[in-house]
Amino acid sequence: MTMFVLGDVLSGAEVRVLRDEAARLEFEDGARTAGARARRVKANDQAARSPERDALLEMARKALTAHPVFQSAARPRQMTPLILSRYREGQTYGYHVDDALMGGIRTDLSFTLFLADPESYDGGALEIDDPAGLREVRLPAGSAVLYPSTSLHRVAPVTRGERLAVVGWIESWIRDDAERAILFGLDQALATLDGGGDVALVSDKLAQIRSNLLRRWAGR
Ligand code: NI
Numbered sequence: 001m002t003m004f005v006l007g008d009v010l011s012g013a014e015v016r017v018l019r020d021e022a023a024r025l026e027f028e029d030g031a032r033t034a035g036a037r038a039r040r041v042k043a044n045d046q047a048a049r050s051p052e053r054d055a056l057l058e059m060a061r062k063a064l065t066a067h068p069v070f071q072s073a074a075r076p077r078q079m080t081p082l083i084l085s086r087y088r089e090g091q092t093y094g095y096h097v098d099d100a101l102m103g104g105i106r107t108d109l110s111f112t113l114f115l116a117d118p119e120s121y122d123g124g125a126l127e128i129d130d131p132a133g134l135r136e137v138r139l140p141a142g143s144a145v146l147y148p149s150t151s152l153h154r155v156a157p158v159t160r161g162e163r164l165a166v167v168g169w170i171e172s173w174i175r176d177d178a179e180r181a182i183l184f185g186l187d188q189a190l191a192t193l194d195g196g197g198d199v200a201l202v203s204d205k206l207a208q209i210r211s212n213l214l215r216r217w218a219g220r
Contacts, residue, residue, distance in 0.1 A: 041094025121161030
């Protein structure tokens with residue numbers, strides 16, 4: 001499973017602005033926007049629609065799409081409207097898979113942009129079921145994780161404090177996770193070369209890409 005961690009999507013100052021704004025918003029039951037299966041396990045709150053909420057989410061969307069790794073990792077074609085989600089003590093979102101289609105958008109990638117400082121709450125990790133083992137994601141405020149929407153995942157119960165995050169979904173120009181990873185590898189190799197970086201590392205990266213392309217194409 002290809003998972004990307006995007007550091008410093010928002011600066012500390014931006015995080016504080018968003019949190020202050022969020023504290024003034026009205027929240028409603030998050031189960032309203034869940035599919036039929038997910039509704040049974042979803043217990044969180046989401047910011048209700050308002051011009052202030054929309055401005056906050058627009059700030060988050062702009063910051064995310066401006067992040068240098070985001071474009072290369074996701075190759076976004078469309079994005080769903082974002083959601084500001086809040087989990088307080090006792091709230092959780094049990095294991096589920098995200099809906100494949102949301103408002104005419106095919107969900108290829110899911111993301112969570114963390115707004116709460118990890119020290120300010122307990123529990124609340126995003127837990128992604130991976131063949132290699134459970135992946136627990138709990139990032140600093142202002143950082144985001146991007147993961148395949150095909151995965152089974154949950155938000156562990158919050159046992160103290162408040163977990164605030166922005167979540168959303170991306171339809172990528174490249175539907176296939178492995179193909180997207182190959183293009184990402186090429187981007188990385190080119191960036192290293194263009195930046196006058198380690199040629200030996202680029203060589204290793206190209207060998208990896210050749211090998212993975214051969215695996216996909218051999219015997220077709
Ligand atoms: Ni989900």
